Amino acid sequence: MAGQIRFGSTRWARLAVALVNTAPTERHPDLLTSPGRLRDLLLAHDEPQPVEVDDVDLADARAARTDLAAVFAAAGDRERIAERLNDLLARTARPRLVGGGTPLHLHVDAPGSTWGGWLAASGSMALALLVAEHGVDVLARCAAAGCGHAVLRHGPGPTRRYCDSTCASRTRVAAHRANRGPAPRPPVEADRRR
Numbered sequence: 001m002a003g004q005i006r007f008g009s010t011r012w013a014r015l016a017v018a019l020v021n022t023a024p025t026e027r028h029p030d031l032l033t034s035p036g037r038l039r040d041l042l043l044a045h046d047e048p049q050p051v052e053v054d055d056v057d058l059a060d061a062r063a064a065r066t067d068l069a070a071v072f073a074a075a076g077d078r079e080r081i082a083e084r085l086n087d088l089l090a091r092t093a094r095p096r097l098v099g100g101g102t103p104l105h106l107h108v109d110a111p112g113s114t115w116g117g118w119l120a121a122s123g124s125m126a127l128a129l130l131v132a133e134h135g136v137d138v139l140a141r142c143a144a145a146g147c148g149h150a151v152l153r154h155g156p157g158p159t160r161r162y163c164d165s166t167c168a169s170r171t172r173v174a175a176h177r178a179n180r181g182p183a184p185r186p187p188v189e190a191d192r193r194r
């Protein structure tokens with residue numbers, strides 16, 4: 001996965017999607033219920049160690065999740081997506097170049113932000129960049145029944161409709177069943193009747 005990461009905003013967008021998709025759905029319960037789980041999420045998206053997370057970070061991350069989920073909930077509605085992202089950017093983002101003892105790099109959140117503040121700032125900035133580059137259809141929701149996960153639709157290949165292979169295959173199976181009608185009688189039973 002690391003080989004595919006070309007610049008910060010792609011990683012931030014993936015992290016924003018992963019954050020939104022920790023919210024409870026018909027598929028799973030709430031997956032962001034402790035500071036440890038937030039830490040795992042950050043590390044799974046290549047945040048460099050040390051990552052220290054407390055209850056305030058968790059509360060702010062859950063608030064960021066709600067705000068970013070509202071952006072995906074507006075999928076397909078150009079004006080509403082812009083409005084929600086602009087609001088989130090205005091409240092959380094303060095992009096600036098930072099040096100110190102390292103090469104210049106971009107900090108996107110306000111100084112002193114919690115992890116939750118950073119998630120809101122980096123997520124809204126990354127989604128805004130994607131929308132500006134690819135159009136609003138880049139933000140979508142999983143088309144599988146009972147899911148509603150956030151999905152990013154960009155890059156080569158066919159347009160993505162499902163959040164993962166589980167949703168794609170269970171939708172295929174359901175469609176196949178619906179087309180076929182009631183299941184045929186098992187052949188063994190049919191043989192016996194003859």
Ligand SMILES: [Zn+2]
Nearest residue numbers: 142147163167
């Ligand atoms: Zn799904």
